[in-house]
Amino acid sequence: MKRTLFALVGAISLSACAQAPDPAKAPGAMASSANSAPKAPASAAPKAGTPEARAVEAIARLNPQVKADKVGAAPIPGFQEAIVAGQVVYVSNDGRYLFLPGSGGALFDVDARKNLSEGALASMRKELLKTIPVSERIVFAPANPKYTVSVFTDVECGYCRKFHSEIAEYNRQGIAVQYLAFPRMGLGSDDYKKMVSVWCAPDRRKALTDAKADHQVQSRSCKTSVNQQYDVGQRAGLTGTPMILAADGTQLGGYIPPAALRATLDKLAAESAKAAQAGPPGGAAGSR
Template structure:
């Protein structure tokens, strides 16, 4: 299971199923109710007070006080320190302000305002990509008068996707409309892909999706002209690294599985932040993570 970058800002640790292909049986056995154990108050290497190394440790701690930092020292590029934190490489500017996390997608954070500086351009790109999927090709579960609408790239075999869908009524009670797009993480042509095609070809897509995500995971096999491949390609271009992936109407990525109440809180906060005067700091998200880590 991969964790995206938002956890570092004390926001989200991605509860998601990895994109890498794996057997359906293994995916079905995933128990999203039992995530990896949270890290206890993490240790850190001894550093000289006031040094660049100390500022790097403090910067990481500011964003996530529980993270374990195994090593800190000079980075390959001048002006930065390199830290190893819970299996990930983190680069922090010598003054401790900017933190860069390489890997999937990469992100540059301003630790003073706790903002993902990469997110604005990425969000706009994701928003434009999602627009290419016609509304008629989305499977929608919505309350009568939604306060927020999110797009969720989903997979029928992923344990966290199933957990999210099992709580769909509560998301709707929270005023959240969910528009599903298909992302068969096992790849085009896989059994997973064929199941999702069957869902999108069903006369009642909502029922078919619910049936496919049930414990038995059954759905009548069907084929037709469909947009599953297009949706999968859009997910890849949007930087999806695991399912589910939740996007706001503005293209901001809120993580993988996020409990209904916490998702509503995050959406409310983002909506409030968007009304602040120009130049005011706008956090990427603010959800208490159910899973610890980077």
């Protein structure tokens, strides 16, 4: 499972298969290391009222069970550097903002529990998705969907297979699923060739279902947009599959159970409606 700091603090849940395996981190080696490694000694609590203490408090506000292993001055002016769950993050001296390097370089508002970078990323993803027509996607939809999500998927990923095994329930929840190809092992891999075969099949829906169930799919070759879809996934900031995107480009996470995804989409729709009703700052409220 691929986890970011946001997953640890409960802001975003990402249950996804990594883009490619790391030979240095074989499952057996990881388990052995976890069982035998001694616990790191607890560091002394920083003095109250200091930037270090505010950084620790900010992380605790997000999730009291997540602890900073080390906090100190950062190379970025106005920030503290903290090591949390093996990741380096930066917290503003007032404890308001948390910056996560990598994975898109997200800036997080601790008080609002909001990813401030998501708006810009969502807008970009929405434009990128427009470059892949629906005719190039593999669609599973109910008669009158309430919501439509785009899902970058892979035929080998366990979480992708779990998601697809519940596709009928997603549809019963009023959610249309539009699949895009993201062979996580890379272009030219066996995984990629399987996905090309799926996209070249006369019945893509059946071929995708068969591939995810380890059933034989006839090897085929044709002109497809699989390469383009893979490129769009990378540009959209994909770090693992599945990646679920709402219609506005908001990243909802990796695998999310059907009822939970419906609840997330309902919440997102309510927030959007509320924002639209409020209008832009200085708009209707300030007019005569």
